[in-house]
Amino acid sequence: MTTEALAPTYDPGTFESRLYAEWETAGVFAPRGDGPAYTILLPPPNVTGTLHMGHAFQHTLQDALVRYHRMRGYRTLWQMGTDHAGIATEMVVSRNLAIAGTGETRDSLGREGFIARVWEWKQQSGDTIERQMRRLGTSGDWTRKVFTMDEGPSKAVIEAFVRLYERGLIYRGKRLVNWDPVLQTAVSDLEVVSEEEDGFLWSISYPLADGSGALTVATTRPETMLGDTAVMVHPEDERYAHLVGKRVKLPLTDREIPVIADDYVDREFGTGVVKVTPAHDFNDYAVGQRHGLPMINLFTGTATVNDDAPEKYRGLDRYEARKAVLADLEAAGLLVETRPHKLQVPRGDRSGQVIEPYLTDQWFVRMDDMGRRGMELVEGADGKPGSVKFVPPNWINTYRHWMENIQDWTISRQLWWGHRIPAWFDEAGRVYVGRDETEVRAKHGLGDRPLRQDSDVLETWFSSALWPFSTLGWPDEAAMRERGFDDFLPTSVLVTGFDIIFFWVARMVMMTDALTGKVAFDDVYMTGLVRDKDGQKMSKSKGNILDPLDIIDGISADALVAKRTTGLMKPKDAPKIEKATRKEFPDGIIAHGADPLRFTMAALAGPGRDIKFDLGRAEGYKNFCNKLWNATRFVLMNTDGFKPSPSRGGLGGDGVPQPATDAERWILSRLAKTAAEAEAHFAAYRFDLLAQSLYEFAWNEYCDWFVELAKPALQGSDAEAADSTRHTLLVVLESLLRLLHPLIPFVTEELWRQVAPRLAVDGDTISLQRYPQAADLAGDFAQAEADIEWLKQMVTALRRIRSELGVSPTKQVPLLVQAGGANELARLQRFDSQLRFLNRLERVEAIDGDPPPAAAGLVGELKLFVPLEGLVDLDAERARLDREIARVSAEREKSEAKLAKFSDKVPPAVVEQERQRLADWTAQRDALAAQRARLS
Structure with missing residues (x-):
């Protein structure tokens, strides 16, 4: 290990990128050794994406766990990878085509041509987030990284689909789904954002078919009444009990529909009568299934009215149809009332368009039996505990709620980019599923009959659900052996946000069990969301997004404003966002480096809570790194040319030092206790307590107190005490750097390379050194701890007196003491030289009578007096x-x-x-x- 002299100031920009490149080149991140396996799956970020604060938060915690276990001797695998992000990627590439101005579009290129362009774009821009993750210090094994569209994962997707279909767990059917009429595809619930918007509630009169009256129905979507197949009342509503079973005339149509009773109806809302449109509302769909109602789909895939509606409305956009329907109702005297109404409007998170519940043919996974098994794996069965543990444990309630209300999973998407569904249709519309067309023809004896492959692709959550085992080579046995399938599955812990318990965590649990018979992971550590300092969710529209790379490397105010105001969905918000940004960051954001950001994330990582990210905390932890840097410079200056005695060994070598002073015994005891705390906090996933414990030991006990307490020995005449102190300074610092390394890897590596040679430690990197263990540091230093705590109190009390009196730190003063017990008087004698050195005391004198005019203090039973004469007027x-x-x-x-x-x-x-x-x-x-x- 070769090193250059330590720079005089902490400047992370001079070494962080260099160190990461050295780690990666040396293969430090690959699984090694013969210890137990420890595996973490990186939740695969979108290939279209960039590193955001949520990534920085979760990746910091994962990296800390991986680095810690690597130093504990585990064969660590942090599985890297990215997701192909079907919808997002198609949008990006389509937008790039439009910007290019060549006239080429997705449709003009055709499926194969467009997919070729996507792969081209992926090669050029798709690795951005991986480069950014390296900047954060992510110590994953990049040689094993996986892209969900790679050959191996693609093969796993096809195999999973075929096996589940053959077991009757995948089927094709017509169901109601979330539909984006701009993207023209089904989307998952996670891709739908519902926000309260201003709307209207229209009351419409539905005449009874027998002419005996009418029912008034309230709706927020009057255009869908053209697809009504019933009106509904509560079965216990006495107002309408006599009407159940009768029929009403559906306005603007020539149809009659029944009056039905269902306890879904809220009797207190509106008139207590609601319309039922099973093909255009998820709750109505469930009612329609219970009552066997017809399903009338009114819209095309672009949300225009189709031929199932009355002729005059056909071809109209859904909102134009609304206007026409309302006008016709008013003309017919059937529009009873229009009033303002707040409602939740679902919009696609990619297109921003209102999502339409849409009845269409899709592929589904049956979830009843898989859901039951998913519950058993977490909650246990037959008196046995579950195999998957949630941390914090209360998140099992969220998991349970979803599993108990699970619906069949819509897995098809009407896109081109993704894993194409391995199903073929013949001319009669019969469907055949197989691994490829050749297998389908052979299996079903289809000969040369024309076949057409399904044009849909599988949603990305399907391939993500296979992540625990598709990344380990499944289903190819040779690949599974090569990638360590049996060693690294189950994975050790999944670190992810609570918002995807349904969409990813639960599905990995079920799919891993269904296809491999194994458990996906032992623990699931659920994180909260990263919010701004005021607790607001970070969003582009609010203009409060922070980019972790800007915190690491810095950004000017102008550049930050440009970043926050570019590409706003509402450009009119730009001036307001610019004003707020310039007020908060008038000089931009200074470069903090990766380590302060990481330590901030760890310190804020309370169990399962959202975190309020305050940049001031990162500034404080930059000062912490600087403190560590300066303390190391002090130690290096005071140990220059020092050679530790072989008899003492060292914590980085063969043993524990044999300390000569109480200060050394105290700091070694505190080191052992801090190591024990670190081990407990890692085991409990209490990163906040871990950061607090290490911060307190590093800043207060080592950098402040021990460095200060070491000075009397270093500058004294006792050569043995001086050498012993030098050795302990090095040993504890080297151990402290190893304790801190999982949280702040860059600065600890840079400093360790300076400190380790002084102790003749073998190895080129701190990353592969042994993590300090309390058992290795044990020593019976309880008395020294008590004595030094007393000395600290004495020093603090005397410094407070000097400060209150405004006495110069360099001026020597006398100290008078009184009424202490024999133990305290003995301590005074033992620590006389240290007290005089640390407090600039000209003498320490015990007195019996009344003291002269003096400033006073108290430590235990010992009264302290600093005479005022000569010090103050x-x-x-x-x-x-x-x-x-x-x-x-x-x-x-x-x-x-x-x-x-x-x-x-x-x-x-x-x-x-x-x-x-x-x-x-x-x-x-x-x-x-x-x-x-x-x-x-």
Whole structure:
């Protein structure tokens, strides 16, 4: 291991990218050794995407776990990969074609030509997020990375489809789905964003067929009434019980529809009568199935009215049809009322268009038996515990709710980019499923009969559901052996957001079990969402998005404004976003480096909670990295040329140092306890407590106290104490860097390469060093801990006195002590030189009688006095204290008077708050009075 001299200042831009390249080139991230396997699956980001704060959060936690277990000797596999993102990718490439201005479009290129363009784009731009992940420090095995459209995963998708179809678990049928009329494809619930918008509620009169009256129905979508197949009332609603079974005339049509009863109806909403349009509403669809109602689909795939509607409305856009229907209802005297109404409008997250419930032929996976098995794997069965554990455990309730209400899974999409469904149709419309057309023809004896492959593709969640085993070579046995299928499945932990429990976590659990008989993962660690500092969700429309790369490398104010205002769905919002951005970041964002961002993410990672990301925290942790840097420079300067004694060994070598001073024994004991805490926090996925524990030890105990306590020995005349202290400074620092490495890998590597040679540690990188274990650091240093804690209290008390008196840190002062026990007097004697060194004391003297005028302090039973004569002007100090006593007494009297005036109506919390204020003012007055008395 060769190193250059440590730079005088912490500048992450000078070493982070260099170190990552060295790690990757050296193959540090690959599984190695013969220890137990430890596997994490990276939730595959979209190939179209860029690193966002959610990625930075989850990737930090995953990387910390992987680096920790790698250092523990596990054969770690962090499986890298990206998702082909069917809808998003088609949109990007189609938009690129439009921007190019060549006149080429998706349709003009045709399926094969368009797919070729997608692959071309993927080669040029598809690795952006992987480069950004490297910048964050992601230590995954890139040599094993997988793209969901690669040959191996594609083969797994086809095999899974065929096997599930042959077992009767996949079928094709006409069902209601979420339909994007712009993209002209079914979309998943996750791709639908519902937001409250202003709309209207229209009340319409439906005449009874026998002429005896009419029912008034309220709807927010009057155009769909053309597809009504019933009106519905609650079975216990006495107002309408006599009408159940009768028929009404459906306005604007020549049809009659029945009046039915179903307890789905809310009797308190509107008139208590609702229309039923099974082909255009998911709840109505369920009602239609229960009552055997016809399903009339009114729209085409582009949301225009089709030929199943009355002729005059055919060909109209759905909103033009709405206007026409309302006009005709009003003309017929059937429009009873129109009033404003707030409603939830579902929009496609990609196109921004209103999603249409649409009745169409799709492919589905039967979920009843798979759902039951999915529950058993998590909750257990037959008295045995489940195999999959949720962390935090309350998320099992969300999982259970979905599994208990599971619906068959729509897996087909009307796209070109993706895994094409392995199904072929003959001229009569019969369907045949197989791994390829040759297999289909041979299996079914089709000879040379014309066949047409299904043009649909499988949704990306289908291939993602196979991720735990498709990445390990399944179903090819040779590939499975090569990629360690039996070693790395089940995976150890899945780190993901709660928002995809339904769409990904549950489906991986079920599909892995159904196709391999194995468990997908042992633990599922659920993270919250990363929000802005005010708790608002980060979004482009709000203009509050932070790019992790901007935090790492910095960005100017102008560039940040441009980034936040480019491509807004509502360009009119740009001025407001620019103003807010320039107010918050007038000078842009300074470069923090990857480590401070990572430490911030870990420190905020409370169990399952959303986190409020405040850039000020990252600035604080940049100072932390700088503190570590400066402490290392101090240690290196004070150990230059030092050679540790072989008899002492070292924590990076063969043993524990044999400390010569109490300060060394104390820091070694604290190191052992911190290592034990780190192990416990990693096991419990408490990254916040881990960060807090390591921060406290690094900043307060090592960088502040031990560095300070080491100075008397380093500058003293005891050569053995000085050498022992040098050794312990190095040993504890080297261990501290290893403790911190999973969270802040870059700065710890850069510093470790300077420290490790001083201890003759073998190895070229901290990444492959052993993580510190409490058992290796054990020592009976309890007495030293108690003594040093006492010394710290003494130093703190004396520094506080000096600060209050405004005495220069360089001026020597006497210390008088009184009334301490024998143990404290012995400590005074033992630590005399350290106390005098650390507090600039000219002498330490025990007294029996009253002290002279002095500033006082108390440590345990030991009274401390620093004589004021020669330090301050006694008359001026008396006058200052008199003024302060008067001020505090006045505040105390105000508080007393306020309490006396309070009536019984004053809230108890307000009364208690004022009582606490009175107690505080009283304590301040008494302390000042005692100090004034000593000056009399």
